[in-house]
Amino acid sequence: MRSVLILGAGPAGSAAAIAALAESVPVKILEKSRQRRHKVCGEFISPEACGILAELGVWEQFLRLEPTRIRDCVLHFGRLTKKWTLPECGYGLSRYELDGLLLERAVALGATVGHEAVTNNSLGNHFPTDAPGAADKTAIVLATGRKVAAPPGKRLFGFKAHFEGPAADAVELFFFDGSYVGVSCVERGITNVCGIAPESALHTCGFRLDEFVLRSEALAERLRPLSRKFKWLTVGPLVYSRTVRTWVDPNTYPAGDALGFVDPFTGSGILNALLTGWLSGSAAARGLSSQGCVARCGALLGKPYWTSALFRGLLDAGCAEHLAALIPGSWLFRLTRVGRLATYRLCA
Ligand SMILES: Cc1cc2nc3c(=O)[nH]c(=O)nc-3n(C[C@H](O)[C@H](O)[C@H](O)COP(=O)(O)OP(=O)(O)OC[C@H]3O[C@@H](n4cnc5c(N)ncnc54)[C@H](O)[C@@H]3O)c2cc1C
Numbered sequence: 001m002r003s004v005l006i007l008g009a010g011p012a013g014s015a016a017a018i019a020a021l022a023e024s025v026p027v028k029i030l031e032k033s034r035q036r037r038h039k040v041c042g043e044f045i046s047p048e049a050c051g052i053l054a055e056l057g058v059w060e061q062f063l064r065l066e067p068t069r070i071r072d073c074v075l076h077f078g079r080l081t082k083k084w085t086l087p088e089c090g091y092g093l094s095r096y097e098l099d100g101l102l103l104e105r106a107v108a109l110g111a112t113v114g115h116e117a118v119t120n121n122s123l124g125n126h127f128p129t130d131a132p133g134a135a136d137k138t139a140i141v142l143a144t145g146r147k148v149a150a151p152p153g154k155r156l157f158g159f160k161a162h163f164e165g166p167a168a169d170a171v172e173l174f175f176f177d178g179s180y181v182g183v184s185c186v187e188r189g190i191t192n193v194c195g196i197a198p199e200s201a202l203h204t205c206g207f208r209l210d211e212f213v214l215r216s217e218a219l220a221e222r223l224r225p226l227s228r229k230f231k232w233l234t235v236g237p238l239v240y241s242r243t244v245r246t247w248v249d250p251n252t253y254p255a256g257d258a259l260g261f262v263d264p265f266t267g268s269g270i271l272n273a274l275l276t277g278w279l280s281g282s283a284a285a286r287g288l289s290s291q292g293c294v295a296r297c298g299a300l301l302g303k304p305y306w307t308s309a310l311f312r313g314l315l316d317a318g319c320a321e322h323l324a325a326l327i328p329g330s331w332l333f334r335l336t337r338v339g340r341l342a343t344y345r346l347c348a
């Protein structure tokens with residue numbers, strides 16, 4: 001009997017597990033972390049993700065966690081501010097809660113979970129028997145997140161902390177010094193502050209993030225009534241992908257950031273992870289071509305990748321502010337969304 005082995009229990013891995021279990025195949029998840037933890041993430045959940053959360057069977061529980069409804073989007077470039085209302089509301093929920101919710105759902109449906117950092121060498125230990133051909137019957141969903149290796153020089157790092165204070169229902173992005181910092185609320189009125197900055201910019205203030213975030217006047221003003229709840233978490237180096245991965249081993253189904261890492265300013269990484277996790281888990285369970293699955297994911301994600309690569313180029317060249325002044329905010333948002341989702345059936 002075919003089975004599915006999932007590497008990584010982020011949104012992509014858990015969505016893949018739920019999709020594979022819907023095909024009635026045994027599912028095992030291997031996750032390197034033993035405990036639930038906070039992750040460096042803006043924690044903005046794009047409106048289109050709501051339908052996928054419903055398909056995954058977690059929508060009611062998601063709402064019970066009291067995520068913040070996010071209605072407006074505000075971009076700050078120095079003194080220039082650009083504000084628009086989202087076509088449908090997005091949500092703010094911490095990754096601590098979201099990842100926990102999805103994994104619990106997979107386990108409730110029958111997935112088993114082992115805790116181990118899988119390497120190519122240790123992978124063979126997880127096939128059900130040593131019989132010839134056994135490995136062919138176990139499809140692997142690769143959902144281990146983004147690769148972290150990057151050459152020194154123009155390296156980018158991510159950081160995040162939760163703050164207490166007055167809550168708001170907008171996601172705000174502050175652009176300065178080749179960096180950006182997002183501020184938005186998650187559950188229980190907690191404010192998440194998360195950013196990405198080049199190593200060179202962080203270096204100039206000795207990597208002291210409390211100092212760094214005060215470099216933008218607008219951001220300093222926004223943070224004034226807030227107080228930090230836990231120490232800054234950092235991650236990196238971060239390497240963006242210009243396109244989605246195109247080649248895969250016939251028995252491996254990559255999903256989420258393992259397919260490619262889109263610039264987080266798009267606020268679509270979780271959406272992409274849920275969507276491609278579902279597609280990969282379902283294809284792996286059915287024994288469909290992994291190459292075909294990757295091509296399908298690539299067709300869906302092409303637009304946000306293309307737009308974010310262009311925007312990053314403009315940001316690096318110091319032109320993003322001028323372009324943003326000309327383009328309506330709602331266009332910017334639409335250009336970073338996955339393609340054809342409205343007419344798309346996950347179970348097709
Ligand atoms: C600074 C920053 C801000 C962001 N902000 C947003 C945002 O506001 N909205 C949004 O939608 N997206 C955002 N993203 C993107 C989003 O976080 C990712 O796209 C999303 O987490 C991808 O999910 P995933 O399941 O593919 O990977 P991950 O969430 O990275 O999960 C991978 C899992 O695999 C496990 N793992 C790794 N290696 C192994 C191994 N060898 N063996 C076993 N387990 C392993 C890890 O422990 C982890 O639990 C942001 C990203 C960054 C860096």
